[in-house]
Amino acid sequence: MSRMxxxxxxxxxxxxxxxxxxxxxxxxxxxxxxxTEVVETRVEEPEARRKTPAIAPDSLGFDLVSGAAGxxxxxxxxxxxxxGTGPDVQSLDPTIWNRFVADYQKxxxxxxxxxxxxxxxxxxxxxxxMESEMRETRVMRPQAQIEPDLLVRGVATWSRPAEGTxxxxxxxxxxxxxxxxxxxxxxxxKRAHFEIARALSHVWSSCELGRGKPFxxxxxxxxxxxxxxxxxxxxxxxxxxxAWASSTALAxxxxxxxxxxxxxxxxxxxxxxxxxxxxxxSGSTETGSRATASERSKETS
Amino acid sequence: xxxxEMACRWVGVSTVISVFGCVGxxxxxxxxxxxxxxxxxxxxxxxxxxxxxxxxxDARWAGPVLWSVYASARDEGQPVFEVTPKxxxxxxxxxxxxxSGRTPASALxxxxxxxxxxxxxxxxxxxxxxxxxxxxxTSVASFEEEKVACVSAVKVxxxxxxxxxxxxxxxxxxxVWTQVASELAAEFMDQSRMARVPxxxxxxxxxxxxxxxxxxxxxxDQQEHG
Numbered sequence: 425m426s427r428m429x430x431x432x433x434x435x436x437x438x439x440x441x442x443x444x445x446x447x448x449x450x451x452x453x454x455x456x457x458x459x460t461e462v463v464e465t466r467v468e469e470p471e472a473r474r475k476t477p478a479i480a481p482d483s484l485g486f487d488l489v490s491g492a493a494g495x496x497x498x499x500x501x502x503x504x505x506x507x508g509t510g511p512d513v514q515s516l517d518p519t520i521w522n523r524f525v526a527d528y529q530k531x532x533x534x535x536x537x538x539x540x541x542x543x544x545x546x547x548x549x550x551x552x553x554m555e556s557e558m559r560e561t562r563v564m565r566p567q568a569q570i571e572p573d574l575l576v577r578g579v580a581t582w583s584r585p586a587e588g589t590x591x592x593x594x595x596x597x598x599x600x601x602x603x604x605x606x607x608x609x610x611x612x613x614k615r616a617h618f619e620i621a622r623a624l625s626h627v628w629s630s631c632e633l634g635r636g637k638p639f640x641x642x643x644x645x646x647x648x649x650x651x652x653x654x655x656x657x658x659x660x661x662x663x664x665x666x667a668w669a670s671s672t673a674l675a676x677x678x679x680x681x682x683x684x685x686x687x688x689x690x691x692x693x694x695x696x697x698x699x700x701x702x703x704x705x706s707g708s709t710e711t712g713s714r715a716t717a718s719e720r721s722k723e724t725s
Numbered sequence: 726x727x728x729x730e731m732a733c734r735w736v737g738v739s740t741v742i743s744v745f746g747c748v749g750x751x752x753x754x755x756x757x758x759x760x761x762x763x764x765x766x767x768x769x770x771x772x773x774x775x776x777x778x779x780x781x782x783d784a785r786w787a788g789p790v791l792w793s794v795y796a797s798a799r800d801e802g803q804p805v806f807e808v809t810p811k812x813x814x815x816x817x818x819x820x821x822x823x824x825s826g827r828t829p830a831s832a833l834x835x836x837x838x839x840x841x842x843x844x845x846x847x848x849x850x851x852x853x854x855x856x857x858x859x860x861x862x863t864s865v866a867s868f869e870e871e872k873v874a875c876v877s878a879v880k881v882x883x884x885x886x887x888x889x890x891x892x893x894x895x896x897x898x899x900x901v902w903t904q905v906a907s908e909l910a911a912e913f914m915d916q917s918r919m920a921r922v923p924x925x926x927x928x929x930x931x932x933x934x935x936x937x938x939x940x941x942x943x944x945x946d947q948q949e950h951g
Contacts, residue, residue, distance in 0.1 A: 501787035507812055571898060572911035573779070576812070579789045582876050583898040598898070622788075631874040661871035661894045663878050668782040671876075687785035 501683040504615060505578040508604035521565065524601070524609055528563050531620045534678040542701070546641055550633065557627045560596040571600065578604025580619055582626035597627045614682035621675035628674060629667035631658035642670050648696035649687065670700075677701045770887040772858035773799045777910045778880040779897070789877075794910045794917075798854035799886070806917040814918055849916055857909050858883055862891055864902040871895040879903045 536558055543551050566574035574581065580601045599620075609616040626632070630646065633639040638646075638656045646656050646666050655665040672685055676697070687693060698704075779792040790810065798804040849857075862883045875896035883891045895903050 503781075503784070503787055503790045505789060505810075568911075571904060571907040573792075573794075573907045573914065576911055576914045577789075577792070581897060583896065584873075585898060626876045629876065636873060658874035660873055661878065661896065662874060663780055663782055664874040664876060665783060667874070667876050668786040668788055672786045672788075681787075683787075685785075685787055687783075 499684050500689070501615075501681050501685050504608060504612070506604045506607035506611070508574070508576045508578055508602040520606055520610065524606060525563065527609075527613075527617060528620055531617055531679060532558065532561070532624055535621060535624055535674065538674070538678055538701075541703075545700075550639075550641065554628055554633065557597065557632075558624065560594060561599060561624060561627050562596050563599045563601060566600045566602050574600050574602045576604070577602050578608060580605050580623040582623045584632075597632075599623045612682070614680060617679040618675050618681035621679040622671045625671035625674040626667055629664060629670050630656065631664050631667060634658070638666065642666065642700075645673065645696055645699045646670070648699060649693065673697055673700055677704065770885040770889065771855045772862045772883050772891075773797065773855060773886045774884040775858045775861065775909075776880075776882040777861075777906050777913070778882075779910075780878050780880055780894075792910075794913050796854055796858065796909075796913045796916075798851040798858070801851070804849060804851050804854040804916075806913050808914050808917045812914060812918050848919065849912075857912070861902070861905050861909055864905045865891060865893045868900050868902050871899060873899075875899075879906050881906055 539554055580599055582599050584597050585595060630639040630642045636658050646669055649669050651666055651669055774797045777794045781791045782788045793809040795807040877897045878894055879897050880894040897903060
């Protein structure tokens with residue numbers, strides 16, 4: 425038998441095998457997971473949608489499920505969360521999302537500017553990593569295929585996708601924003617900007633930057649704020665108190681929440697904050713009323 | 726393909742991969758995976774009650790509050806769904822009792838639409854709730870412990886009819902089981918918003934009492950105890 429005959433025979437076997445596998449459904453069973461779409465760009469409105477009247481936000485109902493209207497208790501900030509619309513209700517007008525993304529980028533820029541002003545506090549390696557991690561953080565609206573409970577919630581959550589989840593060769597941190605959070609954005613822009621800054625700042629949290637160990641540059645501040653060694657440790661699977669302590673402080677440096685964070689009330693916490701931010705205190709209504717660049721531009725417009 | 730179906734496949738595939746991977750990696754890992762599989766096989770008692778919680782940071786940071794979703798399918802009657810904080814009731818949303826034994830994939834985490842186009846939500850029966858809780862238990866038992874500290878977390882506590890309890894906590898979005906928990910939480914939250922009870926007794930959907938077996942903050946890791 426010639427080589428040609430052998431080649432034809434082998435080729436025939438391969439084709440026949442492929443056909444058997446195809447018709448037996450083997451190939452069809454390898455359906456891939458829905459592709460995660462990371463949205464950080466403007467949403468182009470479809471022609472059909474532009475012709476339909478936008479949904480008035482109030483028609484969706486601003487159902488406050490935690491906290492008080494105005495997100496303060498007196499002058500103290502409290503938890504605030506508006507219920508999301510859920511997976512089955514038409515979402516808010518996409519132009520609101522576009523406005524939100526523009527503000528998100530502005531807040532991110534303010535945080536990077538803060539980092540650059542305070543670069544002396546960090547080693548060159550840490551500074552470079554902090555800037556890179558912040559720039560790479562993505563924002564997206566929750567999708568039913570990913571974490572559908574967020575469609576009912578009203579928070580902006582930070583997470584690091586599971587190992588093996590790679591986007592453009594990297595594993596960037598992800599901030600998921602629900603319609604409920606966009607309601608906060610519509611109702612109380614100051615607080616929403618603060619929450620965006622806080623969500624973004626989680627990428628600079630002690631356990632993230634320390635790769636599972638406390639980050640040296642935050643240690644003095646965390647100790648000053650009364651976090652003991654156990655609270656500063658990075659305990660797997662548990663909420664990191666130090667992450668909330670550092671991200672809340674960093675957020676307050678660039679976005680005034682319009683109320684006072686309970687942990688920052690008093691002289692001692694203000695001293696602690698100056699360890700991180702020597703040129704100013706926290707962005708609360710009384711002690712740190714410095715407006716960010718984005719706030720200034722809104723106030724003058 | 727539906728997320729839950731994907732999760733089922735992930736559970737199966739990852740279990741196989743884990744078993745083969747652990748053969749080369751060490752006997753302790755292998756034994757823990759085998760223990761989990763054996764545990765799921767040997768315990769055929771149905772999962773009849775589940776808490777899915779999204780723990781919060783300390784209140785002094787003014788962050789999000791703790792969210793807790795509870796589903797119970799213990800008794801012969803309708804399952805019970807409770808959410809804290811309490812969600813507003815759905816307005817003018819007819820419920821559709823499900824007659825078939827199995828929910829179509831399209832109905833999971835999504836609302837169907839009636840002929841008039843208005844959104845409707847299927848009311849889950851006892852067996853459907855048990856199926857879902859069992860799936861969560863299987864996915865929880867098949868994955869390794871969390872390795873990093875969390876900014877936001879997911880915690881589950883599942884109780885079988887024989888009284889044994891399975892608990893686990895991990896970072897949000899860090900594993901397939903946390904996504905299954907998210908999907909079930911969304912579905913149970915939707916169920917809690919439906920008018921299963923007369924309007925006058927709507928208070929019965931208030932937050933479950935902590936003493937009724939809600940997971941405590943001290944219970945962090947996966948435990949199976951009877």
